[in-house]
Amino acid sequence: MSAVLPHQQVLVPLDQLAPLVLPALGDTLIMVGITMAIVVVVGVPLGALVHNLGPSGLFPHRTAHTTLSWIVSVGRSLPFLVLMAAIIPFTRLITGTNIGIPAAIVPMSIAGIAFFTRIVENSLRGVPPEYARVALASGASPVQVIRTAQLSEAIPSLVGGLTINTIAMIEYSAIAGTIGAGGIGYVAVTYGYQRFDHVVMITTIVVLIATVALIQWAGDAAVRRLTPTARRAGRAGRAVPRQPVDVAV
Amino acid sequence: MILIEGLSKSYGTKNVLDRLDLSVDAGEIRAIVGPSGAGKSTLAQCVTLLERPTSGSVFVNGVDLTALGAAHLREARRRIGTIFQRDGLFARRTAAANVALPLEYLGVTRPEIRTRVGELLERVGLGDRAGAFPHELSGGQRQRVGIARALALRPSVLLSDEATSGLDPDSTASILALLRELRDDLGLSILFITHEMDAVVEVADSVAALHDGRIAESGTVVELLRDPSSPLGSLLRPTRPYLSPRAGDEAWQVSYRSGAVEPDWLLRLGTRLGEPISLLGAAVETVGGEPVGRAVIGIPAPAVEDLRAALDELGLDGAPASAVLRDAIVLEKVA
Numbered sequence A: 001m002s003a004v005l006p007h008q009q010v011l012v013p014l015d016q017l018a019p020l021v022l023p024a025l026g027d028t029l030i031m032v033g034i035t036m037a038i039v040v041v042v043g044v045p046l047g048a049l050v051h052n053l054g055p056s057g058l059f060p061h062r063t064a065h066t067t068l069s070w071i072v073s074v075g076r077s078l079p080f081l082v083l084m085a086a087i088i089p090f091t092r093l094i095t096g097t098n099i100g101i102p103a104a105i106v107p108m109s110i111a112g113i114a115f116f117t118r119i120v121e122n123s124l125r126g127v128p129p130e131y132a133r134v135a136l137a138s139g140a141s142p143v144q145v146i147r148t149a150q151l152s153e154a155i156p157s158l159v160g161g162l163t164i165n166t167i168a169m170i171e172y173s174a175i176a177g178t179i180g181a182g183g184i185g186y187v188a189v190t191y192g193y194q195r196f197d198h199v200v201m202i203t204t205i206v207v208l209i210a211t212v213a214l215i216q217w218a219g220d221a222a223v224r225r226l227t228p229t230a231r232r233a234g235r236a237g238r239a240v241p242r243q244p245v246d247v248a249v
Numbered sequence B: 001m002i003l004i005e006g007l008s009k010s011y012g013t014k015n016v017l018d019r020l021d022l023s024v025d026a027g028e029i030r031a032i033v034g035p036s037g038a039g040k041s042t043l044a045q046c047v048t049l050l051e052r053p054t055s056g057s058v059f060v061n062g063v064d065l066t067a068l069g070a071a072h073l074r075e076a077r078r079r080i081g082t083i084f085q086r087d088g089l090f091a092r093r094t095a096a097a098n099v100a101l102p103l104e105y106l107g108v109t110r111p112e113i114r115t116r117v118g119e120l121l122e123r124v125g126l127g128d129r130a131g132a133f134p135h136e137l138s139g140g141q142r143q144r145v146g147i148a149r150a151l152a153l154r155p156s157v158l159l160s161d162e163a164t165s166g167l168d169p170d171s172t173a174s175i176l177a178l179l180r181e182l183r184d185d186l187g188l189s190i191l192f193i194t195h196e197m198d199a200v201v202e203v204a205d206s207v208a209a210l211h212d213g214r215i216a217e218s219g220t221v222v223e224l225l226r227d228p229s230s231p232l233g234s235l236l237r238p239t240r241p242y243l244s245p246r247a248g249d250e251a252w253q254v255s256y257r258s259g260a261v262e263p264d265w266l267l268r269l270g271t272r273l274g275e276p277i278s279l280l281g282a283a284v285e286t287v288g289g290e291p292v293g294r295a296v297i298g299i300p301a302p303a304v305e306d307l308r309a310a311l312d313e314l315g316l317d318g319a320p321a322s323a324v325l326r327d328a329i330v331l332e333k334v335a
């Protein structure tokens, strides 16, 4: 640990590593957790709305669908750093500050909502459209159709998308860290990058990889649990053969 | 009961249904047949107003559905049970949870739902499969769950669009038997849409052929089968290839005009004509308890003169087989 490097500053002693990295990880998880809660609460209805305004939806409306779709696309296509910088006035309006965790959560939520809206829309497109007809014919209201014949049937796919989205938000939190939001990304950049502290750098990398792997594993396990075909097949040891495909008109 | 008046439906410039009139009486099973693309599914969807008709009216139990607003329409739909072509079961719900759907939508309490769902699954013979997911059931069982769901709100009208298409013969037979049983027990009016003629003869009281968006021909199944000039009758029971007549014989197609035909008519005919009659092909059966039959017989040329009168006495209609076949080929394009 005595490498002589230009611009060398005081390295973090090994026994200080955990007190430095763990609270930072906590900050990251808080940022991502709050963001994802907002993302789900807004993204699910928004995605369902966009889907149902579309040509195969419950209340197709071309103009509304195009407009909403376009707005979501803009949110999706801006690099996060640009988005974060661009909405600083808005962030300040909402949180009263432009640094720290609250200030990071605003741009992260906006980027996350745009991301998740697309995921929801895509998941709903994967649900057989006849489910909606079944529900309507059974006397369902539009809200009941969306809840039971669309969202509920798309849950495994939604949870899979949620996993991807959460992992993307960890990446965004690292970028947000550079504007002083704290978190593990901030530690990596300030200690690992600016001070050339390789031990901190490697530690943050390991912690990040472990966190992402854990989220992915939990997400995959949840998807398996939520898919009746996968779950039952696993328990019975073999998949129940499906009936021959319908040949009718 | 269902009454459809002047129903038209077009997609863009394509007129799928064209001022169609149709009725299904209380306790009647009425089949709709027609080739693929004839508009059968469109008709089914117009009856529940899942597709809004371009014009015309749909009365179910005397209420014009086309005149209802969204909330009243939802209520009216609860009086119509729909059985879907590919069973339409939700993959993530068990059989019981699928049957419970209409009850959940209505806001029925959980204990009540449990009781009713139990009854319904019992009714369709699946009392022991309540916890099974759709992929764990056979095609016939899935369709039974679909029927149980359609019955959940005690509808007076059942709509079935290709409910047995794609099922194996045994499952088809058991589903058709179940539909008849339900009609008998619950007095349901059933609109039974299919492209399978055997299913029509098996289950329906009456049948209508959909062609060019209109009803081309319609009548009771028995009447149509007894009418040798009916294209729809010929479609329901097409003439199978028959044996060649002996040299000097003519082939005639005969059909039962009523249920009063004696089973030994062939023997009687031979005796009456004083000539040996040969049997070249035949299908005799009961349809809805009524005897129905068609046969191709070989008649020695000298006896042909007396044939019509003799057939008439026996309660049979007859025509030279070649002529019947030729007509059937022409008419098949129509129906």
Ligand SMILES: Nc1ncnc2c1ncn2[C@@H]1O[C@H](COP(=O)(O)OP(=O)(O)O)[C@@H](O)[C@H]1O
Residues within 6 Å of the ligand: A249, B011, B016, B034, B035, B036, B037, B038, B039, B040, B041, B042, B043
């Ligand atoms: N939503 C739709 N948009 C445009 N055309 C449609 C639509 N639904 C059905 N059609 C057309 O209407 C005709 C009848 O279809 P359908 O009712 O499904 O026939 P069937 O059930 O008798 O096979 C077909 O030519 C089909 O292409």
Ligand SMILES: [Mg+2]
Residues within 6 Å of the ligand: A249, B040, B041, B042, B162
């Ligand atoms: Mg069809």
